Amino acid sequence: MIDRHNCLAQHVGVGHRHFLGIALAVALVISGPVPAQASAPVTPPGAPQAAGTQFLSATTVDLAWMPAAAGTNPIAAYEVYARRLGWIYPDELVATTTRSWVFVPIEGLRPTTNYDLFVRARDTSGLRGPASAPVNITTLPSExxxxxxxxxxxxxxxxxxxxxxxxxAVERIAGYDLIVPPATPTQPIQIRARTDPSTTSVQLTGLRPGTSYVFLVVVRYTGGTPRSAPSARGAFTTVPSVPPSPPSDLTVTALTPTSATVSWTASTPGDFPISRYYPYVNGVGLGIPNPTPDVRTVTFAVSPGGTYEVYVRAVDQAGITSAPSETVTFTAPSHDRTSPGRW
Structure with a gap:
């Protein structure tokens, strides 16, 4: 015999589930899909500020700017663009650097050409910020x-x-200056040599071995406009040299509660003779180096019971410094000794 009560209950349950499915479908059609959670907006870098130039030449100029404010992501680089005014050429990327507030050489410009230069910051995601205010220049005639x-x-x-x-004509030239261009707008210009109108070479001395140098030449005119004109930059690196060997055999030869004397064996010269020695106590230079290479001992003040580490470097006549000697460690006595001996 069929249980009419159970059949009715099953029919009602199926109908109820069917009704719920229809209601859910209608609700989705009316309300639409559940919106995704909105992500935070990404802010680009700000615009670099206060761009300025130095040493405008026929094909080059130095450009500096204040750093831009970072947006959501850190700044990865600065891009410098040149826009030729009066032409339909697109803006040209002429330099990329990670630095700011330094003079960046802009090269490859055309002589006697009017440009607007501007800078944009690019962050680590590749997003670029707005351009700086343009700096207008007109390059010099090449002649x-x-x-x-x-x-x-x-x-x-x-x-x-x-x-x-x-x-x-040589009569128009008053002379030449060989200049070390400043790296930042706050550094002074260094004139390394000055010559007369007929001299176009100089001998430089006192350079440091294994060091890179950058120079440019400025011609000074006797009158007219411009009064001077700089060249493009030139660079070279001096030949590396062999440094002195480190001093050896550091020995504490005298020790009291208030003073210590340390001596050492001379370094072996490299490519240049030894000039002097620099002692260091607890990592700090004593301030006054030994005046001649023949002086290989130093006396300095200590505190009773204090512990000290001493090492020495040699410096040659080219200014090249040796590696540090081995370190000697000692503790000053807390009371006088009649015979300090060797430590």
């Missing part, structure tokens, strides 16, 4: 600009620097 300095006969401490004169 009034000297050639870039070229280094020859380069040694560890010397080099000969020469350049081609501009294509003007």
């Amino acid at each position: 009034i600009v000297p050639g870039p300095p070229v280094a020859t006969d380069v040694t560890a401490t010397t080099a000969t620097i020469s350049w081609q004169p501009p294509a003007v």
Whole structure:
């Protein structure tokens, strides 16, 4: 016999589930899908500020700017663009650097051409910020600009620097300045050498071995406009040299509660003779180096019961410093000793 009560219950249950399915479908159609959670907006870097130039030449100029404010992501690089005014050419990317507030050489410009230069910051995701205010320049005619300095006969401490004169009458030239361009807008210009109108080379001495140098030449005119014109930059690296060996056999030869004396064996010279020695106590230089290479002992103040570590470096006549000697460690006595002996 069929249980009519159970059949009715099953029929009602099926109908109820069917009704719920229809209701859910209608609700989805009316309300639409559940919206995804909105992500936080990504802010690009700000615009670099206060761009300025130095040493405008026929094909080059130095450009500096204040750093941009970072947006959501850190700043990865700065991009410098050049826009040729009066032309339909697109903006040209002329330099990329990770630095700011330093003078960046912009090269490959055209002589006697009007440009707007501007800078944009790019973050680590590749997002670029707005451009800086443009800096307007007009490059110089190539005939009034000297050639870039070229280094020859380069040694560890010397080099000969020469350049081609501009294509003007020598009577218009007052002289030349060999200049070390400043790295930042706050550094001064260094004039390394000055010559007369007929001299287009100089001998540099006192350079450091294994060091890179950058120079440019500025021609000074007797009158007219411009009064001077810089060349493009020239660079070279001096020859590396063998440094002195480290001093050896450091020994505490005298020790009291208030003073200590340390001596050592001379270093072996490298490519240049030894000039002097620099002692260090607890990692700090004593401030006054030993005046001659023959002086290989130093006396300095200590505190009773204090522990000290001493090492020494040798410096040669080219200014090259040796590796540090082995370190000698000692503790000053807390009371006088009649015979300090050797430590």
